[in-house]
Amino acid sequence: MKDQTIDYILRATWQAVARMYNEEASKYGATMSIGFALLSIDKENGIPSTALGPQMGMEPTSLTRTLKSMEEKGLIVRKKNPVDGRGVIIHLTKLGLEKRELSKTTVLKFNDIVKDHLSQEKLDHFAEVAEVINGLIAEKQIYHTENEAEESAKN
Structure with a gap:
């Protein structure tokens, strides 16, 4: 993979x-x-x-x-x-x-x-990766509309 x-x-x-x-x-x-x-x-x-x-x-x-x-x-x-x-x-x-x-x-x-x-370390890394992905999506840091992009640029 x-x-x-x-x-x-x-x-x-x-x-x-x-x-x-x-x-x-x-x-x-x-x-x-x-x-x-x-x-x-x-x-x-x-x-x-x-x-x-x-x-x-x-x-x-x-x-x-x-x-x-x-x-x-x-x-x-x-x-x-x-x-x-x-x-x-x-x-x-x-x-x-x-x-x-x-x-x-x-x-x-x-x-x-x-x-x-899996080791506890690998499980912790897995949870950390999932948390980062969920955070990026929730904060619309991957995709967002042009209006949102313009607002972000102003701030």
């Missing part, structure tokens, strides 16, 4: 991880998105539906599909938000809690096996 661009390495690695998680989840009639959602929903208090999408980095259409599937599988229930009756709180069912533990075990196994094959 040494001759590959950084974005190619990131994309290819993420696709491999996603494929691995989807293959594992399919053994239990689920998907990686369902597993991730299960892990993102607070076990005791649930989560407002409006907060779940941004937390998972999912588009509303994809999230709606995932939540519908989870509801059909009996993993979640939607309850009116007691503070704001217009909103909905997503809660895990008993089955959802069980599947959440399975998802957690799956993720921790992946982490443990990867950690067994």
Whole structure:
């Protein structure tokens, strides 16, 4: 992978991880998105539906599909938000809690096996590289509109 661009390495690695998680989840009639959602929903208090999408980095259409599937599988229930009756709180069912533990075990196994094959120094460097990339993107230091470029030049 040494001759590959950084974005190619990131994309290819993420696709491999996603494929691995989807293959594992399919053994239990689920998907990686369902597993991730299960892990993102607070076990005791649930989560407002409006907060779940941004937390998972999912588009509303994809999230709606995932939540519908989870509801059909009996993993979640939607309850009116007691503070704001217009909103909905997503809660895990008993089955959802069980599947959440399975998802957690799956993720921790992946982490443990990867950690067994890398030194702490390499893991720290990996985290540092990811942090720099995320920072550059968040600060729009890679791509930004002409207006943003003009504003930056003025400052």
